[in-house]
Amino acid sequence: MVADTAAPLLEWDALERAVRDCRDCRLCQTRTQTVFGRGNKQARWLLIGEAPGEQEDKQGLPFVGRAGQLLDNMLSATGLDRDQDVYIANVLKCRPPGNRNPSGDEIASCQNYLIQQIRHIQPTLILALGRFAAQTLLQTEKSIGQLRGKLHSYQDIPLIVSYHPAYLLRNQPDKHKAWQDLVFARNTFARLQDRS
Template identity: 50%
Template sequence: MSGERAALAAGLAAHLRRRRAMGDRRVAFHPNPPPSRGVSAAATSIADRGEAPAVTPLAGDSPRAVAPACPDWETLRERVAECTACGLCEGRTQTVFADGAGPARVMFVGEAPGYHEDRQGVPFVGRAGELLTAIITKGMGLKREDVVIANVLKCRPPENRDPTAEEKRTCTPWLDRQIELIDPEVLIPLGRHAANHVLGTETSMGRLRGRVHALGKRKVVPTFHPAYLLRNPAAKKDCWRDIQLAMAELGLEPPARGGA
């Protein structure tokens, strides 16, 4: 009996994959369903109720399989735009790939697109984006075009909630390939989600920021997310110390203040 259920579910899953590949967005893909509700049982029981079940994408569809094979930035951007590997694809206006295309010595990594980013398709717009731009231009003396800015997630979580561990695990191969292709000297993760992924730790921001981490040939200087700084302006001085650490790694001097 269990063999019949498995065969039925496998057939149903294959059918749904084909529907999805043909553009039917009502079919949601969940790449790693909980073991206790494996694809077979889940697909069968939900199908019995006439609903679209969650199914595992083909291995070749997953960011983990596709991202490392993307030879260049534009190919990677195109693959991300097509990605349906997690449920966040259902609510997005568009994927938010990056601002900038390199070459760049510095790369900022944020958390996930918000409302304005989802609408415009560009990371760090709106008030947090204005603050990040000020950090880059007034603080570091660079132009925004001199750096690359990306996020851990490429699609907006509903109501701007925190990304789940599963969403981060699914999406981060895109970011990892972005970092490989840009190959920055200094990475500046903005906030805990980005810092934890880049450094492969679950340590709090309080313990991560305020120093330079060596990651192979790259330096990592975590600092606060601009949205956090907007809510906690007193933390801006700590952020500025972090940025100065990054600038020292890059050999950058603070820009001259006119009339100071």
């Protein structure tokens, strides 16, 4: 995902409206509503997931189902408050039908919205949750296993890769690895804060 810094940066409210009114791909035909994001726009942590699921599509907010509850618990255990310390967005702003994997053209259609969110928030650290978020941001085909445990960079912003909470609900043994990722992220963030 290459940032289009030539594109004019929309004001936050205009960006939200553009997402809400978007008809750039076929997902606009099946969505209940778009899911822009949630949290603190001045947060230093930006968490990026894949796409809205059924509950997110109904409520218009990311990570509100069982995966969201798990994410909240993980953030809380790390000492982070979901509404104050982080901003949460997705690569896609609309739910793919049946929660299927996003297609390349859908990711491309939504790309500028996420780039604009990142440019607005200017986070200290990005946490990419799941394969699609990691592969999209890092422009790679590598697996989560190959990407975890390392400090990456997106547009000079430090980026750490971890599992998507929905995956963890289905694969309980990997929760320990996800906790290791969060500890790594917390320690990295502390080092970054010390430098600033």
